Amino acid sequence: MTLDKRTIRFWENKSLFITGATSGLGYAVVEALSHLPVTIGVFSRNKEKMAEMESRFSGSAMRFWWRAGDVRNREEVENAVQDFAAFAGKLDVIWANSGISLDTRQVKWDWEAYHTIIETNLHGAVYTIHAGLQAMGGPAEAQGHVVAIGSAASMRGLPGRGLYSLTKISLAYYLESLVAEFPGVSFHIIHPGFVDTPINQGNPNRFWLLHPPKAARLMLRAVARGKSRYIYPWQMKILYHLVHCLPEPLYFWIAKKVGKISIPRGERQDPQRLLTTDSASGGEAKK
Ligand SMILES: NC(=O)c1ccc[n+]([C@@H]2O[C@H](COP(=O)([O-])OP(=O)(O)OC[C@H]3O[C@@H](n4cnc5c(N)ncnc54)[C@H](OP(=O)(O)O)[C@@H]3O)[C@@H](O)[C@H]2O)c1
Incomplete structure (x- = not known):
């Protein structure tokens, strides 16, 4: 499955800033777009990986920019987004992808894990989105697209996954709340099911598992089609809605x-x- 014409037309000549693209879903998004004339800025902690990506994609149609940093550091995120927008000449799409999953069951409670997951998945995403909207011109002027990666785990408060579910459903609510303030911006919350990436290698129950390249193509198509909420794969979408509607008891x-x-x-x-x-x-x- 390659990108369809409509998706290609949408992404051509776009400038995209994405966090956490050194592996998994983010990397697959960059790779899928590398055949197109796009400008991509990657922000992640792993310098070596981004330097490797720079040389790997150097002969491609894409212009590649990177900055090493941590999404938990607001200043680093803001500087990177501003510098990238100056490099690209504009910012069309901001994509908050960085995320982690930690064991936060009560029987294993650890305040460090609590802070790390909230700061990475929630604060980091909010810093990214805020910086992106500022670079696009602020509430009155901004034009463009905001993408945030939620999770199918946000369907309910899942057993043992409370904090992860919380960070992901919070992003969905946050984007919804911004719609009225930014009439020129399209907001897209994406809830992936299981994709075979480092984040879930310890999980033996990864059903309807997808490979990252396919997941990337589905997400790029969903953004191009203007989907404000996208849950994939389709089986997970049905499960998400069914579980979401179940009465509490x-x-x-x-x-x-x-x-x-x-x-x-x-x-x-x-x-x-x-x-x-x-x-x-x-x-x-x-x-
Ligand atoms: N795979 C799935 O099944 C699945 C399902 C639902 C949702 N998701 C979501 O999809 C997103 C991507 O996850 P993935 O599956 O691709 O996992 P992954 O392969 O582990 O990638 C996570 C990315 O996040 C970056 N990251 C982590 N902490 C960071 C920090 N403090 N600052 C900057 N970047 C940071 C990592 O880059 P560095 O280490 O270089 O910083 C890495 O590139 C996450 O938000 C995850 O919650 C994944």
Whole structure:
């Protein structure tokens, strides 16, 4: 499956700033666009990977720009977006893609994980989107597209995935709230199902799994078609809507069953033990 004509027409000559494109979905988006005359700015922490991408794409139709930085640092994000817009001469699309997934179950509670996931997935995305909208000209003037990567995990508060679900549904609400303020901008929240990337390699239950190149083409097409909310693949879209509509008692009943299954075997019998001791080593109580 290659990009269709309409999608190509949309992306040609666009300038796109994307965070977290050193692997997985973001990388696949850059790769899919590398055959077109586009200007792409990549912002991520992995310098070596971006330098490698620069040489890999140097003979392609795309103009490639990169800046090493962390989305949790607002100033770094703002400077990078401004510098990229100056380099490209304009900013057409801002794409908040960077994200992480961490185990934030109560039995494994760790405040560092809490801060890291909220700061990366939520603060980082808001910094990116805000900087992008400013570079596009602010509320009255801005023209362009804002893309944020949510997740099918935002269908409900999923067992053991509360913080991840929270960061992703927050992005959807945030984009919705911006629509009225930015009449010249199109907002796109994308909720992927399972795509085979480093983020979910530890998960044995990756159903309806897609490869990143296909996922990238679906997302590029969805943006080109002006979809404000895009859930993929189609099977996940149906599941998303069904689960979202379940009445609470039924959802809670299912969540309790699923929650039990998703807890690793060794941790099922006595979760309280994990709250109070270092179970792996049989070590001292956690403070
Ligand atoms: N794969 C899936 O099944 C799936 C499903 C639903 C949603 N998603 C979402 O899709 C997005 C991309 O994930 P992926 O699957 O492509 O995972 P991935 O391969 O692990 O890529 C994550 C990207 O985020 C970047 N990143 C992480 N922390 C960052 C930070 N502090 N500052 C800047 N960049 C940071 C990483 O780059 P550096 O390490 O270079 O910084 C990397 O390029 C995420 O938002 C994820 O939640 C993925």
